Amino acid sequence: MKLTTHYYKHIVPAVMVLFVAVIGSAYFLIRHALQRELDLGLLRSKSRIEAYVKANGRLPEVSAFDDQHIVFEPGGSRAAADSLSSTMVYIPEQKKMHISRKLSFSMMVNGQLWGITISQPLEGTRHMTILVVEITVVTILLTLFFFILVNRQVLSKIWRPFYRSLELIGSFKVDGGAEPTYPETNIDEFQLMNTHFRQAAENASRDYRNLREFTENASHELQTPLAIVRSNLDLLAQEGMSERQSELMQGVYTAVRRMKRLQESLLLLTKIDNRQFTGVDDIRIDLAISDKVHQLQELLHARSLHCKLELEEASIPANRELLDILLNNLFSNAIRHNISEGEIHAQLEGHSLRVSNTGAAEALDGSRIFRRFYKKANQSDNNGLGLSIIKQICDTTAMKVQYAFAEGWHSFTISW
Amino acid sequence: MNVLIIEDEPSLSRNISSYLLQSLYVCETVATVAMAKAKLDHASYDCIVLDIGLPDGSGLELLRELKQKNESDGVVIISAKNSLDDKLAGLGLGADDYLTKPFHLAELSARVNAIIRRRAFDGRNVITLDRLTIDLLCKSIRVDDTELSLTRKEYDLLVYFVSNKNRVVTKESIADHLWEASVQMTDSFDIIYSHVKNLRKKLMEAGCPDYIKSVHGMGYKFSLA
Numbered sequence: 036m037k038l039t040t041h042y043y044k045h046i047v048p049a050v051m052v053l054f055v056a057v058i059g060s061a062y063f064l065i066r067h068a069l070q071r072e073l074d075l076g077l078l079r080s081k082s083r084i085e086a087y088v089k090a091n092g093r094l095p096e097v098s099a100f101d102d103q104h105i106v107f108e109p110g111g112s113r114a115a116a117d118s119l120s121s122t123m124v125y126i127p128e129q130k131k132m133h134i135s136r137k138l139s140f141s142m143m144v145n146g147q148l149w150g151i152t153i154s155q156p157l158e159g160t161r162h163m164t165i166l167v168v169e170i171t172v173v174t175i176l177l178t179l180f181f182f183i184l185v186n187r188q189v190l191s192k193i194w195r196p197f198y199r200s201l202e203l204i205g206s207f208k209v210d211g212g213a214e215p216t217y218p219e220t221n222i223d224e225f226q227l228m229n230t231h232f233r234q235a236a237e238n239a240s241r242d243y244r245n246l247r248e249f250t251e252n253a254s255h256e257l258q259t260p261l262a263i264v265r266s267n268l269d270l271l272a273q274e275g276m277s278e279r280q281s282e283l284m285q286g287v288y289t290a291v292r293r294m295k296r297l298q299e300s301l302l303l304l305t306k307i308d309n310r311q312f313t314g315v316d317d318i319r320i321d322l323a324i325s326d327k328v329h330q331l332q333e334l335l336h337a338r339s340l341h342c343k344l345e346l347e348e349a350s351i352p353a354n355r356e357l358l359d360i361l362l363n364n365l366f367s368n369a370i371r372h373n374i375s376e377g378e379i380h381a382q383l384e385g386h387s388l389r390v391s392n393t394g395a396a397e398a399l400d401g402s403r404i405f406r407r408f409y410k411k412a413n414q415s416d417n418n419g420l421g422l423s424i425i426k427q428i429c430d431t432t433a434m435k436v437q438y439a440f441a442e443g444w445h446s447f448t449i450s451w
Numbered sequence: 452m453n454v455l456i457i458e459d460e461p462s463l464s465r466n467i468s469s470y471l472l473q474s475l476y477v478c479e480t481v482a483t484v485a486m487a488k489a490k491l492d493h494a495s496y497d498c499i500v501l502d503i504g505l506p507d508g509s510g511l512e513l514l515r516e517l518k519q520k521n522e523s524d525g526v527v528i529i530s531a532k533n534s535l536d537d538k539l540a541g542l543g544l545g546a547d548d549y550l551t552k553p554f555h556l557a558e559l560s561a562r563v564n565a566i567i568r569r570r571a572f573d574g575r576n577v578i579t580l581d582r583l584t585i586d587l588l589c590k591s592i593r594v595d596d597t598e599l600s601l602t603r604k605e606y607d608l609l610v611y612f613v614s615n616k617n618r619v620v621t622k623e624s625i626a627d628h629l630w631e632a633s634v635q636m637t638d639s640f641d642i643i644y645s646h647v648k649n650l651r652k653k654l655m656e657a658g659c660p661d662y663i664k665s666v667h668g669m670g671y672k673f674s675l676a
Contacts, residue, residue: 258531262553266466269556272619281667333642
């Protein structure tokens with residue numbers, strides 16, 4: 036749910052309650068005021084009657100057109116005090132009962148005590164009240180409408196830098212070039228957020244850089260001790276040795292060789308990460324593939340593999356060194372993980388290259404093969420970095436690599 | 452023939468010098484740029500084995516100075532950096548060759564040999580050994596007076612063996628020499644085996660004694676005796 040929706044969810048009911056309270060109070064206050072006005076009118080009529088009686092010594096005539104009903108009733112023994120009350124009165128013209136305000140009092144006229152009742156229906160007041168309430172409701176609705184409209188405009192404007200910042204941090208890559216410029220904002224909270232984003236991104240980039248530097252340095256630092264081990268072995272090999280001793284030595288040679296490959300692969304990955312392979316040429320990939328296969332001919336031969344090439348003429352913009360590594364890894368894999376007298380099939384069509392080979396009967400785990408150090412058990416000759424190097428090269432050169440398995444054929448498709 | 456080894460790792464420079472000594476090269480070792488300069492001021496060398504990362508400076512700087520003084524010494528760079536850029540920088544400054552650590556001593560010896568021969572014999576670069584004559588320019592081999600027809604790999608192999616005469620050359624080093632980085636399989640050992648077998652057969656058919664001996668499955672040794 037969006038923040039604004041959340042906001043409305045809370046604010047609208049609160050405003051509603053407020054408005055209901057306003058309507059309620061308006062209703063009662065207006066009603067009270069109008070009733071008071073009415074009561075004053077009744078009292079004014081009383082004063083007029085008293086004045087008339089004083090001047091003329093008799094009760095006035097009652098006009099039928101008056102809004103007020105005045106009733107004179109003789110009787111009563113003692114004077115009653117003024118009393119104001121609401122009653123239901125039947126209005127013959129409208130044939131309806133109506134609430135009315137009634138003022139009862141008594142008066143001596145020529146020695147005779149009269150009970151006088153003046154009443155006036157509240158009808159006018161009621162209409163007025165309804166009108167006022169209607170006005171209030173319309174006002175409330177219009178206010179609410181404008182409130183929402185303005186809010187929506189203002190909110191979307193206020194939040195714009197927020198969403199922009201989010202977008203920027205979302206597309207931020209630790210290994211990807213320049214730091215994003217966050218939108219200018221004069222809202223303190225957003226400024227704070229941008230500062231933190233900037234800080235976090237900076238930290239991440241720095242840590243990543245450090246890690247890469249570390250990997251690179253570590254790989255380099257391994258080279259000298261490896262060189263020492265190897266040179267010692269090379270000298271030792273010159274000494275006369277028993278068969279057992281040479282066997283042991285070969286174990287060491289093999290391990291040094293593996294370690295060298297590992298170190299080279301790690302360094303290569305770091306360099307691809309660091310985008311140290313610059314310079315892109317248009318390379319005839321079909322020729323590069325035939326060259327590569329030619330280079331690997333002896334290996335194909337040694338394992339009696341048959342390699343079938345279907346190459347259309349095609350160019351690819353790529354770094355020459357990287358493309359060579361890519362092809363080398365692709366074809367070396369196809370050879371290494373093949374079965375004896377198996378087949379390799381390379382197809383180059385338009386913007387994709389597929390290298391398929393016969394091999395193990397079951398598919399590889401497509402979600403894991405491109406991870407670093409992925410290898411199946413007992414593959415000591417394989418450091419599990421070949422495919423991650425392929426993936427890394429593809430990632431940095433806007434190519435895509437996919438693995439598929441069907442009917443005993445493993446295939447890797449590179450598209451660009 | 453004298454060689455100057457500029458390398459700050461004492462055990463490595465010791466090993467290099469004792470291996471090269473078997474090629475009858477006289478080796479001197481120094482560990483810093485300053486010491487190297489002092490040596491180079493007084494003598495010239497047939498070949499310099501130069502490490503790039505030295506404690507008091509860069510081997511590349513030293514190389515630049517050396518080439519500015521127009522010294523004709525051959526230079527092999529041995530570096531812990533194997534990027535193409537560094538290699539190009541080194542070669543651009545006038546180095547003759549570039550080897551990345553860890554290298555095989557046999558490989559280094561082959562490269563040093565090649566440089567020294569190239570410099571010593573200018574145009575005519577021929578190795579004569581017992582009944583073998585190797586013309587390094589035409590890449591041809593003669594046994595006595597008959598041309599021996601070898602494949603490219605067999606030729607490379609023979610030259611490699613000759614450069615490491617009387618020493619055990621391991622299969623690892625042969626694999627790296629023949630294929631550099633492109634082959635990373637134990638399969639390559641089988642291929643080496645068949646190359647060596649063919650080479651031996653061709654040499655013996657041409658009337659040579661069996662120069663190449665297998666050493667406990669570890670490698671091979673080329674010797675005249």
